[in-house]
Amino acid sequence: xxxxxxxxRGMQDILPGESEKWEYVENVLKKKSKLFGFKIIRTPVLxxxxxxxxxxxxxxxxxxxxMYTFLDKGERSVSLxxxxxxGVLRAVLENGLHDGNLPLKLxxxxxxxxxxxxxxGRYREFFQFGLxxxxxxSALADAEVICVAKSIFNDLxxxxxxxxxxxxxxxxxxSAYNKALENYFIVHxxxxxELCGDRLERNPMRIFDCKNDKCKNICKNAPTVLxxxxxxxxxxxxxxxxxxxxxxxKYRVNPxxxxxxxxxxxxxxxFIINSGEAPLTVCxxxxxxxxxxxxGGADMCAVGFGIGLERLxxxxxxxxxxxxxxxxxxxxxxxxxETCKNKSIEISQRLRNIGIATEQDIVGRNLKSQMKYANxxxxxxxxxxxxxxxxxxxxxxxxxxxxNEFTLNLDEDFEKYFLNLTNSKLQ
Ligand code: ATP
Ligand code: MG
Numbered sequence: 086x087x088x089x090x091x092x093x094r095g096m097q098d099i100l101p102g103e104s105e106k107w108e109y110v111e112n113v114l115k116k117k118s119k120l121f122g123f124k125i126i127r128t129p130v131l132x133x134x135x136x137x138x139x140x141x142x143x144x145x146x147x148x149x150x151x152m153y154t155f156l157d158k159g160e161r162s163v164s165l166x167x168x169x170x171x172g173v174l175r176a177v178l179e180n181g182l183h184d185g186n187l188p189l190k191l192x193x194x195x196x197x198x199x200x201x202x203x204x205x206g207r208y209r210e211f212f213q214f215g216l217x218x219x220x221x222x223s224a225l226a227d228a229e230v231i232c233v234a235k236s237i238f239n240d241l242x243x244x245x246x247x248x249x250x251x252x253x254x255x256x257x258x259x260s261a262y263n264k265a266l267e268n269y270f271i272v273h274x275x276x277x278x279e280l281c282g283d284r285l286e287r288n289p290m291r292i293f294d295c296k297n298d299k300c301k302n303i304c305k306n307a308p309t310v311l312x313x314x315x316x317x318x319x320x321x322x323x324x325x326x327x328x329x330x331x332x333x334x335k336y337r338v339n340p341x342x343x344x345x346x347x348x349x350x351x352x353x354x355x356f357i358i359n360s361g362e363a364p365l366t367v368c369x370x371x372x373x374x375x376x377x378x379x380x381g382g383a384d385m386c387a388v389g390f391g392i393g394l395e396r397l398x399x400x401x402x403x404x405x406x407x408x409x410x411x412x413x414x415x416x417x418x419x420x421x422x423e424t425c426k427n428k429s430i431e432i433s434q435r436l437r438n439i440g441i442a443t444e445q446d447i448v449g450r451n452l453k454s455q456m457k458y459a460n461x462x463x464x465x466x467x468x469x470x471x472x473x474x475x476x477x478x479x480x481x482x483x484x485x486x487x488x489n490e491f492t493l494n495l496d497e498d499f500e501k502y503f504l505n506l507t508n509s510k511l512q
Contacts, residue, residue, distance in 0.1 A: 095201070095209025097395075106398060106408040110241065111194055114214045114392070117237045121229065123192040123216055128172040130196060134162040139379060140171035142347025144288040151199040165198035169215040169391055170348075170373070177219060178382035187220025187385070194394070206365055206396045216370075217389035219377075224321050227352045227372060227388050228328030234356060234368050234390055235334050241397070242406045246367065249339040250329075250354040252322040253290070254314050256375070262313035263289055273303045293343045296363075309340035321351050348373040352388065358400055367400065368392040412510050414503065417464040418445040419455045421471030429470050432480065432495070441503050459485070 092098060099107060115125070134154050141147045153165040166172050173191060176182070183189055194214050201207055216233055218226045231248065238246050254262060266289035274282060277292065281300050284291040293304050314322065322338075329336050336354075344353045353371035357364045370390025377385040401408070416436055420429040429445050436443040444462070446455050459467050469481040478495045493499055 093209070095203035097208060097210070105411075106401075107394065109409040110394065110397060110401070111214070113240050114194070114237055115192065117240055118192045118216060118233055121190065121233050123190040123233070126173055126176060126191045126193050128166075128169075128176045128193070128195070130166055130198075131163045132166055132172050132175065134164045136171050136175055136380075137164055137167060140174070140348055140376060141167065142288070144284070144291065145347055146294070147199060151201055153198045153200060166195065167199050168197055169193050169195045169213050170217060170376075170389055173215070173217055174219075174376060174380060174382075174387070178377065178380060183219055183383060183385055188226070189219040190216070191219075192216045206393070206399055208395060212394040213391040214394055215389060215391040217387055219385055219387045221388060222386050224324035224352070225328050226386075227325050227354075228332055228334075230370060230388055230390055231329065231336075231354060232332045232334060234370075234392065235332075237392075238356065241401060242404070243397075243400055244404060245360065246356045246358055248334065248336040248354060248356055249342055250322075250325065250336050250352065251310065251338060251340055251342045252314055252318055252351055253310060253343055253349050253353050253371070254318045255350050258310070258313050258315045258318050259290070262308070262310050265308045265313060266290060266292070269307050270303070276303060288347070290343045293341045304341060307341075310343075311338075311340050318351055325352055344369055344371055348376045348379075350374045354390070360400070360403060365396060365400075366393075367396045412507075413442055414466065414506055414510060415462070415464045416441055416443045416466045416468060416503075417455075417459040417462065418443060418468045418470065419452065419459070420445070421452065421469055421474075424472060425470045425475060428475050429468075432468060432470060435500065436503060439500050439504055441507065 134152075137152060138148055143149075147167045152167050154162060157163050172195075173193060177189065177191070192215065194212060196210055197213050198210055200209060203209060216230055218230060221229075235248070253259065267285065270277065270285050270289055270292060274285065276299055277285065278295065278297045278300050281292045281295050281297070284295075292300060293307075295301065295304075326336070342353055342355055343349075344355075349371040351372045351374065354369070355366045356368040357366050368390050370388070372386070372388040374386040376387065377383055418429045418433050420426045433443045433445050444464070446458070450458060456467075463485075465485055467483040467485060469483070471481075474480050479492050480495060480499070481490055481492055483490045493502055
């Protein structure tokens with residue numbers, strides 16, 4: 086095949102067979118979040134570049150090297166969203182969603198774009214499921230978003246996920262801590278990677294995010310943020326721990342998680358899996374109380390998380406988890422002759438009208454190939470409609486897995502029969 090164009094590196098086609106798994110997972114995510122009062126928001130994939138520069142931070146990996154940024158035809162710098170939070174917050178502020186509506190609980194499934202080196206669990210187009218609570222000052226809001234994530238993982242049956250929490254402090258604690266880090270890392274400067282040398286000058290906390298082994302080693306003995314928390318931030322962390330205990334959620338305080346984005350204050354957390362060679366973060370989140378004001382909006386605290394859907398699916402496949410059984414019945418209608426075609430259409434429509442997936446031949450196959458095709462698509466029932474049946478106002482039905490055949494009247498019993506089948510399959 087000599088296609089004139091191929092898929093862009095780091096991007097994936099999600100084909101039938103896979104797409105059902107995505108649909109199942111997305112349904113679980115949304116259903117669970119709705120139980121906590123979250124509503125869906127959809128925002129554009131393109132935003133003005135300065136939104137991400139301000140939110141992720143000029144020194145973040147995302148803005149420094151991963152963003153898909155280009156000039157549009159009006160010479161404006163625009164970027165494909167690298168994450169979901171910034172656009173959601175912008176939309177909340179721009180539409181005044183928060184006015185008189187706090188706390189506001191929003192969720193989204195968004196495609197995100199980062200120019201990273203493609204590898205397993207790391208793509209250039211990926212999907213994030215995210216939640217945000219705006220206007221929840223108490224650590225209960227932090228505990229609640231963590232609880233949603235945990236309940237989702239439980240519903241999906243995922244095992245061995247570990248929750249790590251930390252506090253990164255407010256502006257005051259951060260500045261004292263950054264000074265302490267500078268003093269520590271400057272001694273090890275020669276052994277840090279080039280990028281971390283730069284991080285040391287601009288934002289030393291970021292060195293904790295480095296995946297380089299040498300840098301990771303140096304980080305082991307660095308001062309921890311916990312020693313530099315102000316009384317308020319320390320209390321917030323204590324409250325979070327208490328609430329997590331009430332929710333019965335196990336956690337570990339890891340003072341070295343700082344998260345890749347600049348906007349976090351107080352709580353940060355990750356759900357990590359240790360199955361492959363390197364630990365993989367499936368869910369990352371935290372509190373970002375200053376971001377709204379920094380965007381020129383109201384003084385509004387916020388907390389949220391993002392789950393990478395590709396990583397979630399990878400883990401579910403690794404752990405051989407089920408993606409939900411198919412509770413739908415699939416019917417194939419076969420007219421026994423040209424004169425029965427219209428009646429077949431009518432029968433197909435009657436079934437579709439009551440929510441049963443129904444197909445019939447549209448490419449002109451003969452009877453034998455229609456039977457073959459019905460087997461190939463693994464339909465549950467075949468309905469045969471011949472002249473004799475039309476005269477008697479009946480159809481012949483074949484249960485494809487059991488192999489038995491029977492006749493049904495085309496009165497209201499016809500619909501009743503299939504509705505009963507669906508109901509019993511759902512139970
Ligand atoms: P990492 O440290 O693995 O690079 P990150 O800190 O950049 O992650 P976030 O910006 O917090 O990740 O994004 C939230 C979630 O989105 C991650 O936990 C992960 O599940 C997912 N994610 C991030 N980058 C990618 C990517 N390139 N491909 C697939 N999923 C991703
Ligand atoms: Mg990253």
